[in-house]
Amino acid sequence: MVERPDTKSEAQNRCLPGVDPLETEADAWFIREILPLEASLMQYLHHNWRNPSEISDLRQEVYVRIYEAAKRELPERPKQFLFATARNLLINRVRHAQVVPIEAVSDLEALESASETPGPDRVVQARDELRLLQIALDKLPPRWRTAVMLQRIDGLSRKQIAERMGVTESTAAKYLADGICALAEKLYGAPTDLRREK
Amino acid sequence: MSGPFFPAENAPATPIEHQAAQFIEKRDCAIWTDADQAELEEWISSSPAHRVAYLRLDASWKRAERLAALRSPGRSWRERLVLPVAGKIAAALVLAIAAGAGTAYYVSLPQFSAYSTKLGERETLTLRDGTRIELNTDTLVQISDDQDRRHVRLERGEAYFDVVHDAAHPFTVSVGAAKVTDIGTKFVVRREPDRFSITMLQGAARFDGSENGTNRSLMLRAGDAMIASAGGISLIKKPHAETARETSWRQGVLVFDETPLSEAAAEFNRYNRVKIIVTDPVAAKVGIGGTFATANVYGFARVAQGLLGLHVENHGDRIVVTR
Numbered sequence: 001m002v003e004r005p006d007t008k009s010e011a012q013n014r015c016l017p018g019v020d021p022l023e024t025e026a027d028a029w030f031i032r033e034i035l036p037l038e039a040s041l042m043q044y045l046h047h048n049w050r051n052p053s054e055i056s057d058l059r060q061e062v063y064v065r066i067y068e069a070a071k072r073e074l075p076e077r078p079k080q081f082l083f084a085t086a087r088n089l090l091i092n093r094v095r096h097a098q099v100v101p102i103e104a105v106s107d108l109e110a111l112e113s114a115s116e117t118p119g120p121d122r123v124v125q126a127r128d129e130l131r132l133l134q135i136a137l138d139k140l141p142p143r144w145r146t147a148v149m150l151q152r153i154d155g156l157s158r159k160q161i162a163e164r165m166g167v168t169e170s171t172a173a174k175y176l177a178d179g180i181c182a183l184a185e186k187l188y189g190a191p192t193d194l195r196r197e198k
Numbered sequence: 199m200s201g202p203f204f205p206a207e208n209a210p211a212t213p214i215e216h217q218a219a220q221f222i223e224k225r226d227c228a229i230w231t232d233a234d235q236a237e238l239e240e241w242i243s244s245s246p247a248h249r250v251a252y253l254r255l256d257a258s259w260k261r262a263e264r265l266a267a268l269r270s271p272g273r274s275w276r277e278r279l280v281l282p283v284a285g286k287i288a289a290a291l292v293l294a295i296a297a298g299a300g301t302a303y304y305v306s307l308p309q310f311s312a313y314s315t316k317l318g319e320r321e322t323l324t325l326r327d328g329t330r331i332e333l334n335t336d337t338l339v340q341i342s343d344d345q346d347r348r349h350v351r352l353e354r355g356e357a358y359f360d361v362v363h364d365a366a367h368p369f370t371v372s373v374g375a376a377k378v379t380d381i382g383t384k385f386v387v388r389r390e391p392d393r394f395s396i397t398m399l400q401g402a403a404r405f406d407g408s409e410n411g412t413n414r415s416l417m418l419r420a421g422d423a424m425i426a427s428a429g430g431i432s433l434i435k436k437p438h439a440e441t442a443r444e445t446s447w448r449q450g451v452l453v454f455d456e457t458p459l460s461e462a463a464a465e466f467n468r469y470n471r472v473k474i475i476v477t478d479p480v481a482a483k484v485g486i487g488g489t490f491a492t493a494n495v496y497g498f499a500r501v502a503q504g505l506l507g508l509h510v511e512n513h514g515d516r517i518v519v520t521r
Contacts, residue, residue, distance in 0.1 A: 173224075
């Protein structure tokens with residue numbers, strides 16, 4: 001019963017009464033305006049930075065800069081602001097690096113002269129949220145997917161998931177935490193074209 | 199850049215994202231205490247990188263709550279797991295509609311998870327349905343894992359329950375063979391070796407137990423205090439001031455009002471390793487008043503000595519009060 005799923009009231013799910021300290025204007029703006037652009041941002045970063053293992057750090061750094069700016073004043077054109085921030089970050093990284101691997105950035109000059117925003121969005125508007133979620137789930141590694149499904153679809157607890165999957169509770173907790181990260185990656189970071197996903 | 203436009207394997211999560219995910223996992227998949235919440239808030243406010251990682255993962259995880267629409271009463275979880283997910287949505291939805299939503303479909307034995315406090319500790323548990331349970335000192339509860347059966351066993355100590363009422367899923371607290379079933383309620387249950395008590399602060403609840411081998415069922419209402427022991431069951435009405443005093447532990451204090459010293463000492467001893475011993479029968483009856491932090495044994499001893507004129511000896515783990 002501790003794990004009774006409650007899809008009706010997300011607010012209550014967030015567990016404690018009183019004012020949610022996270023509910024500031026900047027938070028809402030970030031979730032509403034910036035996260036939906038993540039697929040485009042990731043495309044941009046992958047296109048302009050050769051070392052894939054650094055991409056998630058770069059994304060994190062871009063988000064921190066965006067968020068810090070939004071706390072002072074909400075940028076009027078979120079998309080332009082996001083890509084200008086990403087571009088400046090990449091340029092600074094190359095300039096300030098002690099050792100710049102020759103292939104670290106595809107072409108600094110091209111980057112500096114590039115237009116601030118990439119081409120048309122590849123993100124198809126989510127007419128069917130459930131379908132997008134399913135597609136994202138399908139892209140997860142099997143064990144993480146199973147744990148996430150048992151939690152989000154069936155509302156099971158960590159303990160129950162451990163029993164169903166025949167693993168220890170700490171392993172189940174790990175699958176779930178990894179699944180939470182991977183789900184965000186697939187939902188926000190990967191371009192989803194519903195027309196091509198059959 | 200040459201090669202695929204977008205790599206098949208996305209970048210792995212950063213260490214900060216992993217930390218945020220661990221908080222979210224614990225909050226939504228296990229028990230989440232006030233201390234956990236405070237830790238999360240502290241973590242989030244300590245760095246903007248923490249904050250954006252949390253916002254991003256929490257937003258996507260909340261979106262995934264919609265997946266609950268795929269619950270299908272007619273299928274077992276095993277069947278569902280082996281099905282490829284995409285492409286089965288329409289079928290699953292039709293099935294869910296045909297079978298009616300909200301049907302329980304798990305057949306599982308009741309399982310419980312234990313939550314406890316040590317001597318002098320307090321802890322608040324918030325269940326997924328919004329119900330709050332505050333554990334007083336030295337308390338052990340077992341909470342049912344079953345999502346359709348809201349059941350808590352009080353094994354030891356004392357707990358305050360603020361129950362979110364749900365007529366379809368009654369909330370039950372059991373003490374041994376006796377049980378209290380909520381009908382929209384705030385109440386305190388306290389278990390001692392030889393007896394237990396239920397104090398109703400708000401709303402109503404039903405009590406089912408036995409008295410001298412006979413089953414008893416009682417309706418309890420706000421202000422009712424019920425005490426059950428081997429000698430039988432007694433029910434008295436208490437004024438608000440008295441029930442408020444008895445639940446002051448929720449604020450971490452003990453409130454006395456002309457309380458006999460022996461009773462006050464027994465209350466303190468529930469919270470502290472250092473015990474107050476009152477053996478003298480006259481001193482035991484002296485009334486004491488005031489508000490003390492539950493851990494403030496020495497403040498209490500000073501009042502006994504200074505204001506009541508009693509003799510107090512400190513023996514390390516015992517404080518002995520005599521005339």
